[in-house]
Amino acid sequence: MRGGLNVGELCGGIGHWNGTGHGWDLSSAGAKPRREKLRGASDRWNHVASVRDSNQDSLAPQCSQRMLEMDQNLKNQLLDSVPDGVFTVDAEWRITSFNRAAERITGIKREEAVGQRCCEVFRASICETACALRQTLVTHRSIANKVVYIVNAQGERIPISISTAPLKDARGKVIGGVESFRDLRLLAELREQAEQQDSFSNIIGRSAAMRQLFELLPAVAESGSTVLLEGASGTGKELFARAIHELSPRKGMKFVALNCGAMPDTLLESELFGYKAGAFTDARKDKPGRFALAEGGTLFLDEIGDIAPAMQTRLLRVLQERVYEPLGGVEPVRADVRVIAATNKSLVALLREGKFREDLFYRVNVVRLELPALRDRREDLPLLIDHLVARFNRLKGRDIAGVSDAVLARLMEHDFPGNVRELENIIEHAFVLCRTGLIEAAHLPPQLRGDAGTSGLALPAGLTLAAMEKLLVRDALRRNEGNRAAAARELGVDPSTLFRKIKALGVGSPDRAAAR
């Protein structure tokens, strides 16, 4: 019989659940579960431990056997109350405990699992190549929220997130490991439901501006009218156009997109209206234009503000008469096409400058939707970041957990001239540099890295530390209009420290008037 066991040893060194959802506190002596519902089991457990400690020498073998059974029962009760799957292994990789949630997720009964090699019970995608528990036992460091998959007894691949920690005895010697795992299928379902609530036809947003647009979209789509989408580059104009098409009665027909700003007039004409064989050299056979391709469906004309005046007249005729003539053709062709036009310029401004025809403007400006820039809906940033991280995880088979608080704060400050497209590129860039865990500031593109406060300050080369401090202090004071408390906050120092610096460095009068 073992003597002098503490609670940690009694339970095989499991330690206690830290209540954060993942991870175990492994301080061995007197380990008490923090969760309220586990407290009862823990008290009984401690009682068993103390009885055992004081009476160990006089315990009869029969009594000690009963005590061990009791310990095992308590241990199982404690583990079973944990909602995540949990199992522990000894130094030989044999399973020593296996809770109820683990049974449910793996489809393997505790009686069958205990005593078996963990890899033959757990069957995870990383067992052979990158066992998290092995890493933990080698490095003595815990691993949190690694996303892998297991194959359960029914042959289903189940995505799970795992966390591992070493188990130590009272002397701190590693005697095994504990692995907890969470079935991500439910999480994925919940995320999908949440995304559905915060999105509309693949457009993500919960800001007031976006919600307003989402409310308008069904009615706009149903109407069949020509729509003008105005918004800066990267705000998702094509996404909105597709959403309108998908919600419209034309959804069974084609959605054809064309960027009008990308091609010269003559090419644009043949692209839009097509041509007949013999219309020009090398036109050996008829080529249908985008209007013909989109027949019955929707034609999305992006960058309509960039079309030359001559082309605008031809486009006006189609929109007005609903007929067009292919290049080299003699018969007018009827067009049953809904047109959605988009521009990143203000058509009203172009109208004033005489660069856009008034009649065409009124023809396309039937229903006008203005798409907000990302800087005008910053509250959508966390949602968009989560969505993009999940998408890149799926595309690249990675398990990035998200962005750190510092990165989120940095992104919230950024103006995003490229809008959602720029955010997408930033996250993709971070995915190249970040292998696992959270995206940190170091993973961001260079222009977003480092402290934002000094990025705009051009420091001359060859400055001494004192001169640099002087510059930084003066700059902070100027930005905060001489407010020393605000400047100190910005510089991350105490106001009294800043005042000492001001005196020592001889920075000019710190009063507000002087700063101005």
Add this chain to the structure above:
Amino acid sequence: MTVACPTWQDRISPLFDAATRLLVVTLRRGAELRRREILLGPLEPDALARSVAELHVDVLLCAALSEPLLKALEKRGVRVRPHVCGQVEKVLHAFCCRQLQRDEFRMPGCWGAHPHGGCCHQKHSTGADKRDQKKTQTSPFK
């Protein structure tokens, strides 16, 4: 007959979907004719099944595998004997001596919960496998 099994640390690899090595053994009249080891990359079920089929494997002895991979292998004519665990040489020996149904080669958790119902070992150790095994009653694996 060509028998294959994914291996890891001299044992049957715990999950064929993520296995890195495949031992392919060609047998003739109970004697080992040829043995080779193939490295497997991280492949999707279809691609993995295609790779195995291209090696002309008749029977695959493996531990756990996902349902899509099992179906993909069966579609390509590979007979799968899943949920087998243990030392590779012992497993091959037991396969030749028709002793794979012994408890020591039984992977935990596959009984009763298998999508086809019943015991995987019983299911897969009947029919075609048994006919094949009759030809290799004496095992070349010691």
